[in-house]
Amino acid sequence: MLNVGDTLSIEIKNADEFERFRSKIVDRRGEQLFIDYPVSEKTGKIAFFLDGTEIRVSFHAKDSAVYMFDSQIVGRKKENIPMIIISYPGKEKLLRIQRREFVRIDSTLDIAVHPVNNEDFQPFTSITVDISAGGAAILLPTNHKIKSQMQLFCYLVLPLSNGEYYYIKALCKTIRIISGTKGSKDIVSIQFLNLSQSETQQITRYCFDKQLSERKRGR
The missing domain is CATH 2.30.110.10 (Electron Transport, Fmn-binding Protein; Chain A)
Incomplete structure (x- = not known):
């Protein structure tokens, strides 16, 4: 090759x-x-x-x-x-x-979600289901007030391969709500709107690190 x-x-x-x-x-x-x-x-x-x-x-x-x-x-x-x-x-x-703009991987990361306008909903913490440099999927709390096409702030903690952490604050837009089944929580798909080049590169690097690590373990 x-x-x-x-x-x-x-x-x-x-x-x-x-x-x-x-x-x-x-x-x-x-x-x-x-x-x-x-x-x-x-x-x-x-x-x-x-x-x-x-x-x-x-x-x-x-x-x-x-x-x-x-x-x-x-x-x-x-x-x-x-x-x-x-x-x-x-x-x-x-x-x-993958031949697409952003590689998306399954990943559980800590995330805090805050409204752009304080009256929209109460801030909450959760975890991601998957992530790419273009956006993420997030587990929603019970009785949430999140709707599609809302703007919100997401605070994301990204663990790096050198043991350090990279903190990202991103303005996001909700794309769609996926209803949970059989008692599972709803999931919201979000798009990152204002990531810097450095933030985009860090998320992309994190995704590749995870993929290569899984490949080395034979998954």
Whole structure:
């Protein structure tokens, strides 16, 4: 699936600021890929990564799909050109990225919901059912007053892979209410309206982290 000459897109895991780099595969030996020094898409400058740096790699395959895997800088080598050596987990550990704007995953996250206008409803805390960078589904309390096409504020706690937490306050719009059956609670589907680029990237990264983690566990 990966061949010499293929272009890779690289980002550093757990970096404070999102930045993407481009590189090409120069050689492949077993579970290691030899790549040329990555170049920042933003600045055009060559990047120098320390050994042990954890990275996330994506690439376009011949089937036109995009695949992703977690990797690590394991060394460097100089032959005709200087190269970085990165680990490759194998084809079975690759994650195929869905062909849509936002990847949605099942995930239980703490969330607080507040009205934009105080008279609309009483604030409440709950959990998400699923989430993407475009929106989420939230369990509703009994006797709620949430309706479709309402605007509200959501306060979301996002656990990161480095053990830290990322807090998001988002203006949202309710899309639809899904009635619970057999005693289960109603669910509201919401759309995020004003996420910053950084917030969108953090949620997207969280979704990919969860998918890759489940893939590693063989789920």
